[in-house]
Amino acid sequence: MATGTTLAIEASGLRKSYGATRAVDGVDLAVPAGAIYGVLGPNGAGKTTTIRMLATLIAPDSGSASVLGHDVVAEADTVRELVSLTGQLASVDEELTGRENLVLLGRLLGYSRAAARTRADELLEAFDIAEAAGRLVKHYSGGMRRRLDIAASIVVTPRLMFLDEPTTGLDPRSRNQVWEIARALVAEGTTILLCTQYLEEADQLADGIAVIDRGRVIAEGTLGHLKASVGTGALRIRLLDGARRAEAAELLERAVGAVVLDPDPAALSVPADAERAAVGVAELARAGIPLAHFTLDQPSLDEVFLALTGRTADDETLQEDVA
Amino acid sequence: MTATTSAPGTDTAAVRRAISSTPRPQRPGPLSAALTFGWRGMLKVKHVPEQLLDATVTPVMFLLMFTYLFGGAIAGSTSAYLDYTLPGMLVMSVLFTTVYSGVSLNTDLTKGVVDRFRSLPIWRPAPLLGSLLGDSVRYVVAGTVIIVVGVALGFRPDGGAVGAIAALALVVVFSFGLSWVFSVLGLLMRSPNAVMNAGFMAIFPLTFLSNVFVDPATLPGPLEAFVDVNPISVLATASRSLMDGEPDGVAIVVSLVVAAALAAVFLPITTRLYRSR
Numbered sequence A: 001m002a003t004g005t006t007l008a009i010e011a012s013g014l015r016k017s018y019g020a021t022r023a024v025d026g027v028d029l030a031v032p033a034g035a036i037y038g039v040l041g042p043n044g045a046g047k048t049t050t051i052r053m054l055a056t057l058i059a060p061d062s063g064s065a066s067v068l069g070h071d072v073v074a075e076a077d078t079v080r081e082l083v084s085l086t087g088q089l090a091s092v093d094e095e096l097t098g099r100e101n102l103v104l105l106g107r108l109l110g111y112s113r114a115a116a117r118t119r120a121d122e123l124l125e126a127f128d129i130a131e132a133a134g135r136l137v138k139h140y141s142g143g144m145r146r147r148l149d150i151a152a153s154i155v156v157t158p159r160l161m162f163l164d165e166p167t168t169g170l171d172p173r174s175r176n177q178v179w180e181i182a183r184a185l186v187a188e189g190t191t192i193l194l195c196t197q198y199l200e201e202a203d204q205l206a207d208g209i210a211v212i213d214r215g216r217v218i219a220e221g222t223l224g225h226l227k228a229s230v231g232t233g234a235l236r237i238r239l240l241d242g243a244r245r246a247e248a249a250e251l252l253e254r255a256v257g258a259v260v261l262d263p264d265p266a267a268l269s270v271p272a273d274a275e276r277a278a279v280g281v282a283e284l285a286r287a288g289i290p291l292a293h294f295t296l297d298q299p300s301l302d303e304v305f306l307a308l309t310g311r312t313a314d315d316e317t318l319q320e321d322v323a
Numbered sequence B: 001m002t003a004t005t006s007a008p009g010t011d012t013a014a015v016r017r018a019i020s021s022t023p024r025p026q027r028p029g030p031l032s033a034a035l036t037f038g039w040r041g042m043l044k045v046k047h048v049p050e051q052l053l054d055a056t057v058t059p060v061m062f063l064l065m066f067t068y069l070f071g072g073a074i075a076g077s078t079s080a081y082l083d084y085t086l087p088g089m090l091v092m093s094v095l096f097t098t099v100y101s102g103v104s105l106n107t108d109l110t111k112g113v114v115d116r117f118r119s120l121p122i123w124r125p126a127p128l129l130g131s132l133l134g135d136s137v138r139y140v141v142a143g144t145v146i147i148v149v150g151v152a153l154g155f156r157p158d159g160g161a162v163g164a165i166a167a168l169a170l171v172v173v174f175s176f177g178l179s180w181v182f183s184v185l186g187l188l189m190r191s192p193n194a195v196m197n198a199g200f201m202a203i204f205p206l207t208f209l210s211n212v213f214v215d216p217a218t219l220p221g222p223l224e225a226f227v228d229v230n231p232i233s234v235l236a237t238a239s240r241s242l243m244d245g246e247p248d249g250v251a252i253v254v255s256l257v258v259a260a261a262l263a264a265v266f267l268p269i270t271t272r273l274y275r276s277r
C-alpha cells in the first residue's frame, strides 16, 4: 500500500515440458496488482501452459511462482480462493442451462440455494444473457457462451482473474462486450492476466505486457515501449488518380520519410507515427493531390515479432509462401 | 437502450454492480460439494435423456431379438428362455450404462469443464464422487426398464419383487466398481467417441462370452472354462439366483469382491489422473 510495487504475480524460471516439447521454458513474470497485464504470443508459445501453472492446475517441472503472495504449489488451496480462471475453451457445461451453470458454481463456492439463484440472476441480467438463461448452453452463440463463462468466473469476485484468449472467434460486438467487462472488473479492483494473440486487444486493455515465444519471455514493458522498439506503424494511402503517384511519393519522401510503393498502382505507404502521418496528409492536400482513402496502421503482432525475433510469428507459413 | 459510450448490449453500470456485490461465502463442506455435483448429474439425466435412451434401447432390442429369434432354439420355448436370460440381460443393460461414466468425464475434460472445477477451492474428490450419484440414477433406470419390459413379456421370477430389487441392487453396486475402469479410459483418451468405442469394444465381447445368453454347459471346453471364470458370468449367476429366490452366496460374494477390487485399483488411478491432467 505504501509502495506502488505490490505484485499480483511473481514467477521465476517456470518450466514445463510435455515429452520433448518444452511448452514453457523459463518464464519470469512480475505482474503489478490492480491492472490488466497482457501476455502476448503466437500459437504454441506457452501462454495457456503458463496460466495453468499459475492457476494451480498443473505443477511446474521447475521454477516457482506466487500469486498474491501465496506459492502456487505449497499454498495451492489458498491461491484457488483468490483467483478464477476463464480458460481458452469456454469452460461451461453445455448440457446445462446458463442459469444452472451459474447456480452450480454458486453452490460450489458456498452460497445457499436461494443466494446462488439470486446471484445467478443478477449476473445473467448484467451480462445480457437473461433472456437465454433457461436454454441449454449448447444452443448459445459464441459471444453468449463467453460471457457466461466470464460470469461463471466472477460468481465470487476474484482478486485475480486469468483470461485466456477471451475474444478469439468472437464478432466485434461480442468482443467489445468482453472488453467492457474486463475494464469493469479492473475498475472494481481485480487484477487481470490476459493472454492474447491480438496486439489490438493488448493495446485496448493492457497496461503492461510480456511477449512470449517458444516458452520464453522475449520482451517486457508497456505497449508504448514495445511499439517504440518495433518502430511506428505506417500511413497507407490510395490516390484517386494513379498517374499522380510519382508526384505524391516525392512529396511524402520529403515531408515524412522513405516511401514504399504498393503493387496497386494507385497506392503507396510510408512508415509514420500519428504526427508525421498528419503532416504527410496535409502536404498532399496542399498540393491538390486527391486521396481515395488513407489509414494509419498499428504495427501488427507480426511486425512486433519480426522486430523482436527476426522472424514472423508464423515462420512456417512464411517459408511456404517463399517456396 | 440507454446511450453510453460502452459497447452495445452491455450495461456497464449493471456489470459493475454485479461485480462489486459479492461477499465471499464460507466454502462448502466436502459432502455438500459432492452433493452439488450429484445434482449436476441429475440435471444431465434430465436434459440429455438421449444418452440414457441409447444405453437402454440396445439391451431391450437384444432382449426381444434373443427371446423371440433364438429363445425357442436355445431353451425350448421363449418363456423358458426369458426366465433364463432376463437376469443376465439386467447385468448387460446396467454394465453398458457404466461406459457413459467415462464418456461424460471425457466430455468434461475436453470441454475444459474439468479445469474450471479444479480451479475451485473445493474438496478435490467431490466432482468424481458426485458424478457417481447421477450415474446411479442412470443405472437404476436402465435396470428397471429391462425388468419392466421382461415382466411385460411374461417374465415372472420366483423371487418376486424382492428378488428383482435385490438383483438390481447387486448389479448397481458392481457397476460402481466397474465405472472407475471407464473413468480411467475417459481421462486417458482423446475424445468422448473414442471412449465410447473402446468401452464397448471391451464390454461387448465380455458380455457375449458369459452365461448371459447361453448355458455354458453347451459350449466347447476351453470356451466354457473362460465363460465360467468371466466376472460377468458370476454376476449374472448371482443376479439369476436372487431373482429365483435362491441366493447363491458364493456368486454374490465373488461379485462384490470383484467390484471392490476394481474400485481399489482404478479409483486411485482416476483421482491421480484427474488431479494432474
Ligand SMILES: Nc1ncnc2c1ncn2[C@@H]1O[C@H](COP(=O)(O)OP(=O)(O)OP(=O)(O)O)[C@@H](O)[C@H]1O
Pocket (backbone or CB within 6 Å): A018, A021, A022, A023, A024, A041, A042, A043, A044, A045, A046, A047, A048, A049, A050, A088, A197
Ligand atoms: N497437455 C499437453 N500435452 C502435450 N503437449 C502439450 C500439452 N499442453 C501444451 N502442449 C504443447 O506445449 C506447447 C505450448 O502450448 P500452449 O497451449 O501453452 O500454447 P499457447 O501459447 O496457449 O498457444 P495457443 O495460442 O495455440 O493457445 C505447444 O507446443 C503444445 O502443443
Ligand SMILES: [Mg+2]
Pocket (backbone or CB within 6 Å): A047, A048, A049, A088, A164
Ligand atoms: Mg492457449
